[in-house]
Amino acid sequence: MLKNKHLSKAIQEQCFHKFISILEYKSRFNGIEFVKADRFYPLSKTCSCCGEIKKDLKLKDRVFICPSCNYKIDRDKNASINLSRYKQSA
Numbered sequence: 001m002l003k004n005k006h007l008s009k010a011i012q013e014q015c016f017h018k019f020i021s022i023l024e025y026k027s028r029f030n031g032i033e034f035v036k037a038d039r040f041y042p043l044s045k046t047c048s049c050c051g052e053i054k055k056d057l058k059l060k061d062r063v064f065i066c067p068s069c070n071y072k073i074d075r076d077k078n079a080s081i082n083l084s085r086y087k088q089s090a
């Protein structure tokens, strides 16, 4: 079923949905706040220093360099900082 591109997408979404449900349950069980970020929120493209959104950031760009303030940071670290601040901005 995973070779069928229409079915495989549905199966992957089901597995991801189950993963999110387990994560939400375990968080609640352990008294940890669960926050689900919007899938289209630009976590990687937003500068964690000034908030500027770099629209032309490609997946191959592993270092984020802000066009506004020239802040340079690892792409994943930048996204994780933005994710930690997500609840405050959403």
Ligand SMILES: [Zn+2]
Binding pocket: 047, 048, 049, 050, 051, 052, 066, 067, 068, 069, 070, 071
């Ligand atoms: Zn910036």
